[in-house]
Amino acid sequence: xxxxxxxxxxxxxxxxxxxxxxxxxxxFSHRERQLVIDQMQAxxxxxxSNVSALNDQDFLLPGFRLLTAKLPLPIEIDYHGPETLxxxxxxxxxxxxxRYPGENILVISAGTCITYDLIENxxxxxxxxxxxxxxxRFQSLxxxxxxxxxLEPSDDYxxxxxxxxxxxxxxxxxxxxxxxxxxxxxxxARFTGLKTLLxxxxxxxxxxxxxxxxxxxxxxxxFGLFQINTHHAI
Numbered sequence: 001x002x003x004x005x006x007x008x009x010x011x012x013x014x015x016x017x018x019x020x021x022x023x024x025x026x027x028f029s030h031r032e033r034q035l036v037i038d039q040m041q042a043x044x045x046x047x048x049s050n051v052s053a054l055n056d057q058d059f060l061l062p063g064f065r066l067l068t069a070k071l072p073l074p075i076e077i078d079y080h081g082p083e084t085l086x087x088x089x090x091x092x093x094x095x096x097x098x099r100y101p102g103e104n105i106l107v108i109s110a111g112t113c114i115t116y117d118l119i120e121n122x123x124x125x126x127x128x129x130x131x132x133x134x135x136x137r138f139q140s141l142x143x144x145x146x147x148x149x150x151l152e153p154s155d156d157y158x159x160x161x162x163x164x165x166x167x168x169x170x171x172x173x174x175x176x177x178x179x180x181x182x183x184x185x186x187x188x189a190r191f192t193g194l195k196t197l198l199x200x201x202x203x204x205x206x207x208x209x210x211x212x213x214x215x216x217x218x219x220x221x222x223f224g225l226f227q228i229n230t231h232h233a234i
Contacts, residue, residue: 048067067087074094074227074231076124086115089117092115097122098224104193104194106195110200157170177208184214
């Protein structure tokens with residue numbers, strides 16, 4: 001089956017065999033969506049998560065399902081208005097509980113937005129948080145001020161910053177790290193044995209302390225789509 005993750009900035013696909021082995025992963029820009037559709041037609045079955053402005057109907061091909069909270073899922077959803085819950089967050093939660101059954105899990109996804117999703121006892125999705133992502137923070141500082149430049153992420157920063165560029169990066173990149181650390185500490189105090197997973201396109205560039213004991217799960221969303229597709233077929 002083919003897992004299709006249509007995000008706000010790019011599309012990723014993963015081809016799985018029947019045993020859940022990932023055979024290949026590809027990434028596409030939104031402009032290359034016809035290549036994704038061609039791949040879907042060639043494979044013939046799978047699951048789609050779409051959180052972008054692209055039209056759902058373009059990807060509803062024979063043999064493919066669009067992920068929503070209405071589908072049978074391997075989790076219970078404790079969330080007001082589950083129909084408003086992003087399919088990416090659903091897929092991440094389902095991937096997490098299938099990979100770490102029975103655990104209290106916090107899934108952090110660092111992409112266009114940073115999302116935090118909490119699953120209790122490997123079964124109940126309790127909700128989470130959404131905040132602006134790395135590039136969104138850089139862009140907003142430039143857009144909503146008169147003179148601050150729009151920067152790209154860099155390892156050349158520290159606090160206190162000794163230039164405007166260093167100060168911006170200390171605020172944005174250092175601020176995200178402090179945010180994540182605070183969220184992990186707060187949640188760990190409430191849920192025993194919390195397992196924290198980090199995923200998303202910006203995750204590899206975050207300078208998180210090894211003492212935080214965060215597990216990298218770069219393809220968790222795609223794995224979650226495979227698990228949901230398998231669960232739906234039972």
